[in-house]
Amino acid sequence: MNKNKKNRNKPGNKHNHSNKTYGEKRSGQTTKKNEKSQGKPTKTNKRHGNKQSVTAEVTCSSLTQEGKGIVQWKGKQLEVEHLLPGEIAEITVSTNGQHVHSKVKRIIKTSDDRTKPPCVYYYECGGCQLQHMNNQAQERFKQDTIDQLMKPFGKPEPILTMDNPYDYRNKSHITFGLNKDRQIIGGLYAQNSHQLISMDRCLIHDPKADEIWNTIKDMMKSFKIQPYNEDTGRGFLRHVLVKVGKVSGEIMVVLVVASTIFKGSNNFVKALRKAHPEITTILMNVNNRKTSMVLGDQEKVLFGKGTITDTLCGMKFEISAKSFYQINPVQTEKLYAKAIEMAQLTGRETVIDAYCGIGTIGLIASQKAGKVIGVELNKDAVRDAIRNSKRNGVKNARFHQGDSGEFMMEMAARGEKADVVIMDPPRSGSDEAFLSSVVKLKPKRIVYVSCNPVTQVRDLKYLVQNGYDVKGLQPVDMFPQTVHVECVALIDLK
């Protein structure tokens, strides 16, 4: 599908930008001196019921943490997607009495930070938010975001960026549906919605993963497989998840389906393997619940061993469908190297690897530690961690399944000690149970790895109020083209 035509009028297409000022374009209109900072309503466009839409000329002053441009309009601060600081633009402002929504209509003065997004789906899809910024501007934006958030704790190091900031994702997740002509389409959802954007390539996915799900989409018709419809609950194939071992080349395909009966599964697997002999395992995951979660509980291996193996920091890791594994292995090696350097291990320490996933950080750290204790909620990930420990010949690591907070409380209650806690919680951050038991255990050092600096700041505040000092902060760009940024913090007992 050629979307170039459709995108011609979107911001980011340099040929579309006019350097004319608003005043030049609309000669004869009066401008008041103070209008610039307030935005200049130009005309009322439409009125539907109490919904009203106007066009206004605005100047973008700065960016929000979500990468949206901040502008002033009629004394209000608006957040406008895809607008950059210093840019002057015509925007459409829609109000319904309660909510105000604004959108770029035309860019009048373009920032030097702007680049043409290489992805033709960028302005529809919700996956990336920063493709309209060049690499330097993305780096500056992420550094500024971290510097601002971390101000109470000191100055972060320069962010570790990625040389080739595309094709990096080792995990791709695609949804299927029908278009208005009832043709099968596959793609990603538009931002904050369940509107499926039909696409054939995502530029941050591994290219092989995209080839595979496109083959699956093309096979669906001949195998009479209907995409699942969230509203009616009818249909069979909900999603395809592809995991790629970037070093090993092993590939896992997970067909997420809505029912346990997969008619013709043998022939389907045979045909898929014929088209892609590089696939090393195929699973069927049954998700028959009304949920936005991708994977369900039931899983059946249709071909291969059901896991893939990959190499990270010189160690081999087995990865299950449901286990967490960092999605950008190039940057993960930098992140882990930094985290382990911050831990300053001498070979004697007891290290807790909390929220350990498949044991990656703990097993890599075990080479420099006395003993590693890993704790993780997900059963499959713990099973992987134990297997990974054996596979790499690690003798000084143990893994436990359970809630990290409860595990630490029990450790503290038993009077056990830890020298270093490495923690890497999900985006929601840690919890008081965990943090208070860390404070009780009194490790001399905590290394906090986070993919959400906002919750990390909250947790750092708790630790600082309870006897710890933040001694180092290292941002890492694990998710180029998106607003997300990873940060690792070194925290020492005062």
Ligand SMILES: C[S@@+](CC[C@H](N)C(=O)[O-])C[C@H]1O[C@@H](n2cnc3c(N)ncnc32)[C@H](O)[C@@H]1O
């Ligand atoms: C960001 S991942 C980090 C995994 C691992 N450290 C890595 O680098 O691959 C967070 C992990 O925390 C696990 N998790 C979430 N809540 C948890 C909890 N309350 N207790 C223990 N683990 C939890 C998730 O299953 C996930 O594997």
